[in-house]
Amino acid sequence: MKLLTVNFLTCAVKGCKGSAASFPLHFEDAELEQREIGYNPTFLSNILPRLDWDAITTTALELGFTNLPATKPDGSFETADEHKVMRDLHTLLMETEVVQGKMVCRNCGHAYQIKEGIANFLLPNHLV
Amino acid sequence: MSRPEETLPPDLFYNDRESRKYTTSSRIQNVQSDMTYRALELLQLNGPSLILDIGCGSGLSGEILSSVSPVDGGPHLWVGMDISASMLDIALQKNVEGDLLLGDIGQGIPFRAGSFDAAVSISAIQWLCNAESSEANPQGRLSRFFNGLYASLRRGGRAVCQFYPKNDAQRSLISSAATKAGFGAGILEDDPGTKKSKLYLVLTAGGGQDQG
Numbered sequence: 001m002k003l004l005t006v007n008f009l010t011c012a013v014k015g016c017k018g019s020a021a022s023f024p025l026h027f028e029d030a031e032l033e034q035r036e037i038g039y040n041p042t043f044l045s046n047i048l049p050r051l052d053w054d055a056i057t058t059t060a061l062e063l064g065f066t067n068l069p070a071t072k073p074d075g076s077f078e079t080a081d082e083h084k085v086m087r088d089l090h091t092l093l094m095e096t097e098v099v100q101g102k103m104v105c106r107n108c109g110h111a112y113q114i115k116e117g118i119a120n121f122l123l124p125n126h127l128v
Numbered sequence: 129m130s131r132p133e134e135t136l137p138p139d140l141f142y143n144d145r146e147s148r149k150y151t152t153s154s155r156i157q158n159v160q161s162d163m164t165y166r167a168l169e170l171l172q173l174n175g176p177s178l179i180l181d182i183g184c185g186s187g188l189s190g191e192i193l194s195s196v197s198p199v200d201g202g203p204h205l206w207v208g209m210d211i212s213a214s215m216l217d218i219a220l221q222k223n224v225e226g227d228l229l230l231g232d233i234g235q236g237i238p239f240r241a242g243s244f245d246a247a248v249s250i251s252a253i254q255w256l257c258n259a260e261s262s263e264a265n266p267q268g269r270l271s272r273f274f275n276g277l278y279a280s281l282r283r284g285g286r287a288v289c290q291f292y293p294k295n296d297a298q299r300s301l302i303s304s305a306a307t308k309a310g311f312g313a314g315i316l317e318d319d320p321g322t323k324k325s326k327l328y329l330v331l332t333a334g335g336g337q338d339q340g
């Protein structure tokens with residue numbers, strides 16, 4: 001599962017809808033893999049306004065990435081530095097995958113297991 | 129031949145054996161991919177998009193989304209949800225580019241508001257109408273699904289769901305649940321009245337000007 005997807009996932013439990021603590025989900029025992037995917041600046045520009053930067057920062061720190069810009073890049077590609085920022089973002093969001101571990105909701109404590117990169121969001125009926 | 133929806137719930141029906149059968153039949157594959165291209169056309173995307181694939185199965189539609197060329201406004205990135213672990217396992221073996229989520233769309237769509245540019249669904253949403261237990265009635269499942277889908281799309285975003293309703297009652301049950309969730313909804317029928325007839329539920333989130 002790409003870190004991009006993680007930036008959009010929330011807890012699925014009924015009582016967690018609208019609770020600030022249910023996003024982002026927090027990683028435990030995460031194993032990462034890098035997988036190359038074509039660099040697509042047009043896609044990045046499209047997605048950038050929708051990214052929750054605080055959540056990305058939280059997720060990145062939990063997984064051991066510390067060199068993220070403090071604020072969201074403005075999405076311009078004018079200078080070499082700006083290009084590098086977008087390249088790095090591509091590597092982090094599109095090419096970094098969580099293959100094993102769990103994601104935990106800070107509101108209800110529910111843990112979503114990740115196996116072979118697939119997160120299990122099936123809930124027992126009483127949580128729906 | 130009985131309809132699969134009437135025999136077992138999808139996670140049990142699409143066990144390893146059925147999943148393999150489904151994903152190795154070239155006839156089924158061709159029909160599925162034709163419908164994906166049609167749905168993609170109806171989505172009218174204008175650039176590389178983030179797309180939710182509802183009932184992604186073995187990732188057949190997803191592979192098509194990933195392979196749209198830059199000239200045609202792609203490639204798109206997708207996240208697929210499916211209730212069948214066996215189907216997802218086949219997608220995994222194919223090393224598809226999109227992300228896969230094991231989940232029941234009748235329980236809702238676990239993404240924050242405005243996540244996706246668009247959503248696509250091929251031959252999946254009629255499964256919402258079968259419910260095995262009293263706590264999971266079709267109305268509840270349909271409403272959790274469409275409410276969740278509506279919220280997860282950005283305003284003006286579209287969803288195109290090709291589906292096989294059992295009868296007219298089920299067809300209107302599904303489309304009225306979509307409208308109730310706030311979607312602008314229309315049903316498009318290709319090759320009406322023939323054996324090849326295909327229904328597409330075309331949904332727009334946020335209504336307004338973008339309604340075809």
Ligand SMILES: [Zn+2]
Nearest residue numbers: 011016105108
């Ligand atoms: Zn929760």
